[in-house]
Amino acid sequence: MSDSVYGIDLGTTYSAIARINDLGQAEVLLNFDSNPTTPSVVYFEGDNNAVVGAEAKRVQLSDPDNACSLIKRYMGTAYPQEFRGQEYTPESISALILKELVKTANSELGEEVSKVVITVPAYFGIQEKESTKQAGQIAGLEVVGIVTEPVAAALSLGIRGEQPETILVYDLGGGTFDTTIMRAEAGRVEVIAIDGNKTLGGADWDEALAQLIADKFVAQAGLGDENPRLDAEFEIELLSQAEDTKKSLTKRENATVRCRFQDKDEQIAVTRAEFEAATKHLVAQTLEISQRVVAAAEAKAPGLKVDRVLLVGGSSKMPMIDMALREQLGWSPANTDFDLAVAKGAAIYGQAAVDEVLSTDGADVPVAADAEEKYFLGGSKTLNVTNVLSRALGVRFQRKESDDLYISFLLHANDTIPATPDPIRAGTVVDNQTSVAIALYEQGGERESENPNDNDLLQEKTLPIPSLPKGSPIDITLVVTAEGLARVTAYDPTGGQTIDVEAQVSVLSEEEVAQATVQVSGISLRS
Incomplete structure (x- = not known):
């Protein structure tokens, strides 16, 4: 191989790292x-040292004020966190996780690999994607x-078929949920439609x-109106036990949890049926999104028929997921490498990129007739991945008949990218106007809305x-790249x-990225 690269599944609750080995396998x-x-948990031991992973998760129980988890949910937002007198951004905390994953992998392999591909939920917008890339840069990685995670999963699971097939990936991770419909065959993945919820995942279960x-404990211990969850130590221990109990109920019909608060010490019995009843509203949300993505795909490709439904993400292991998809939607989902498929697919994508056999714009990659067929590409010599826009993009305008501002969308969710829609012509709104404010917005909700307050301002400049x-x-022209970045x-x-208004922006400026890089480089890590 020409170079080595890691594929990293940077998850909300758990992360994984993969590579293509000497046998051509992910x-x-x-x-x-x-x-x-x-575990995607960071514990700050001191000013200049931190722990990442299982040990950090264990210590979080006794010292929650100096530990951070679920940080992925805040990527692309201004969400500073302070630990031991120092402030950290979501990008910096994610960088510590990335840095530790790569350090561990390099130690195991005896190599110094710094190139990575990082996965993101399909429903991540421009700012979240750019923040993820910045996290890698802050970690000192290229x-x-x-x-996107569903595309990565498809690369590891669905590109070896002899015939093209249409795949629906149901990806329920620790903190996010995505559904993606794509056509896949050896060496080629074409995304048709995506949908999801970036704040719905196993952590909600x-x-x-x-x-x-907690409710059963309060009743069994006779606590009355007292709420033990207001006690930080009880709360952290409860959440840890809840995750373990969830895993137990995936395999068994019942489980027992020990709860201690003040002078109370109780064994709480929980059944799978009770768990399913308490979370049926969460399952219903995933089913609604799944039906919505099918409708979007059918509208885009009339006559489309899904050949396979793949379950991806650790939370998809719960029996209630398979049962709901079968009983309520009539689907026959197939189990996969739940926790590992995304990292493997990222490694496949990354190796194709560094081997210069990857196309993301729909054009075929020129290769020599005697070029090597690659096992990790399903026997293909090249990899062609085309994606769609996760959320609509638009520009702010003012109505002629009033001062009302509104958003006109130039590209819509599930439009194929890269894309350059036809330019639109606007006009100045007053006589003797000497400047024009150009503001680029991204769809904020599940559906498009003309109201600027319902959308996310990405960037604004004055012409x-x-x-x-x-x-x-x-004249206004919009260009969107294959990675979903806009100008x-x-x-x-x-x-x-x-004037160019680029949406290749995150919350952090270049100067802040440089400062965060120095901060992270000065922290000693262990796992």
Whole structure:
């Protein structure tokens, strides 16, 4: 191989790292605990040292104020966290997890690999994707690509068939839920439609189960109106036990949890049926999203028929998921390498990228006639991945008849990318106008809304123009790359002025990324 690269599944609750081995197979590398997945938890021991993984998760029980988990849910947002007097961004905390994963992998292999591909939920928007890339940069890594988790799963599971097939990936992870419909065959994946919820995942099942256990404990211990969950130590222990109990109820019909609060010490019995009743509303949300993505795919490709439904993500192991898909939607889901498929697929994507046989714009990669067929690409010589936009993108305008502002969407969710829609012509709104504000927005909710408050402002810049009369033309052009990053160009044909408004932005500036890189490089890590 020309170079080595790691594929990293940077998960909300657990992460994994994989590579293509000497046999041309994707394999997940074990951590220092000999486990294939590492808890996405960071514990700050002191000013300059931190623990990542299982040990951090254990210590979190006794010292929750100096530990951080579920940070992925805050990627792309201003969510600073303070530990031991120092402030950390979501990108910096994610960088510590990435750094430890790579350090462990390099130690196992005796290599110094710094190139990585990092996965993101399909429903992540522009800012979340860019923040994930920045986390890799802060960790001192070369991020050669960002790939969505369902596409990565399909690469590891669905590109070896002799015939093209349409796959639906149901991906229920620790903190996010995605559904993706794609066509897949050896060396080629074409995404048709995606949908999801970036704040719905196994952690929500944990919370519902924790509340169920707490309610039963309060009743059994005779606590009356007292709420033990207000006690930090009880709460952290309860959430840890809830996750373990969830795993037990995946394999058994009942489980017992020990709860201690003040002078109370009780054994709480919980059944799988009770757990399923307490979380049926969460399952219903995933079914609604799954039906929605099928409808979107059918609208885009009339006559489409799903050939296979693949369950991905550790939380998809719960029997209630398989049962609901079969009984309520009539599907026959297939089990997969639940926790590991995404990391393996990221390694496949990454190796194709560094071997320069990857295309993400729909064009075929030129290769020599005697080029090697690659096992990890299903026997293909190249890999072609085409994706879709996760959320609509639009520009803010003002109505002629009023001062009302509204968003006009130039590209819509599930439009194929890369894309350059036809330019649109707008006009100045007052006489003697000398500047134009160009604001790029991303769809904020499940459906498009013209109301600017319902959407997320990505970037705004001002285009200076010569003094023009009302209604003078301004041409607006939008370009979206294969990774879903966007750029708007505004052109004043009268004065010949142009301004680019790039949405390749995150919460952190370049200077803040540099500062975070220094901060993270000075922290000693262990797992």
